[in-house]
Amino acid sequence: MTVKKITLSLVVIIVLFMSITLWWLNKDMQRELNSPLAFTGSEIIQLRPGQSLKSLSREITDKGWMKHPYYLEFEARKQNVASRLKAGEYTITPGTTPLQLLDIFVEGKVKQYSMTIPEGWTLTQILDAIAANPELQQTLTTSRPEQVMSLAGFAGHFAEGRIFPDTYLFPAGTSDIEFIQRAVKTQKKVLQEEWARREEGLPYKSAYEALIMASIIEKETGRAEERQHIAGVFVRRLRLGMKLQTDPTVIYAMAERFDGNIRRKDLSIDSPYNTYRYKGLPPTPIASPGRDAIHAALHPLPGKTLYFVARGDGSHYFSETLEEHNKAVRKYQLNKKK
Secondary structure, three states, X not given: OOHHHHHHHHHHHHHHHHHHHHHHHHHHHHHHHOOOOOOOOOEEEEEOOOOOHHHHHHHHHHOOOOOOHHHHHHHHHHOOOOOXXXXXXXXXXXXOOHHHHHHXXXXXXXOEEEEEOOOOXXXXXXXXXXXXXXXXXXXXXXXXXXXHHHHOOOOOOOOOOOOOOOEEEEEOOOXXXXXXXXXXXXXXXXXXXXXXOOOOOOOOOOHHHHHHHHHHHHHHOOOHHHHHHHHHHHHHHHHHOOOOOOHHHHHHHHHHHOOOOOOHHHHHOOOOOOOOOOOOXXXXXXXXXXXXXXXXXHOOOOOOOOEEEEOOOOOEEEEOOHHHHHHHHHHHHHHHHO
C-alpha cells in the first residue's frame, strides 16, 4: 500500500471518527438540554449583575442540576443570547429543562415579591412598612416627607397622599426609593385619569384638591356604597361655605396625641387641618386614597344631605337638616355612650 493510500485512509478514519464523535456529542447535548434539571422541589438561583455565562453554567453544574456546563454555554452562544441574560433572582420549578432555563434568563422572568399598601394609610405608616420589608433594599436615611420626595425625584411635592395604595410586585434588589417612585407615579397616573373624567361644576381648583377630598372620604368610611354619598355631603358644604367638620382631619392634626378618642377641646385645636375651626379643605391630603375614593370625590352623589353620623356598625346615617342630624347623634352616639 502506498503512502498516499495510507494517508487517505487515515484521513477517512479521522473524519469518520470526528463525525461520529460530533454526532454523539450533539445527541448527548440535545438529550441533556431537553431533559429536566436534576432537582425535585422549587429552587432559587441568583444571576448576579455582570456574572458571566461560564460562571453561571459552572454554578448550575455545581448544584448537580446538570452534568456538562459547556452544553449550556454552547447553546447560548449558538442562539446568540449569551450577552442577553438578565440579572435577578429566579424561581425554578421541577421539570424545567436547561433550554427552558436559558429562555427564562433571557426573558428576565425573575422572582417577584409583593407588598400591599392599604387604602387610607398615612405616609408614616407607609414608610414604616417599607422600612420593615426585608425584600426591599434599604437606602433611605430619612423619614422627613420633603426629603423622601426629593430623593424619589419629586422635589416640591408634599408626600402625604402621593403614594398610591395597591399591591405591588417587585424583584429582589429593588430599593425603597425605587418602590416609592413607582407608587408615586401610579398615584399621579390614576389621579390624572380620574380628573379627566370628572363631573362638571365641582368646587375644586385642581386635581390636588380632589385628592385632598378623596383622602378625607377614604378615612371617613370603609363602605364602598357610602363613598359617593359622603362626597356629596362634603361638596355641598364647600359650595355653601360651611365647615366640613370631619373628625379624620382633627385626628390628623392631633398626630401622636390622638389616643383613640376625640374630646370637645380637641375640636378647637389651632391647625389648618382642623375642619371644625377652619372652612374649606385642609392644605394637603391626610392619607393615601384609593382609586374608588378619588372617583367618589369627582362623582359626588346628588342630593340635599348635609350631615352624617356613624351608626356604630361601620355605616352612617345621613340627614338633610341639623334637627334631623341632632336626633341621629342622640340615637347612635349619645345613647350608645350611656
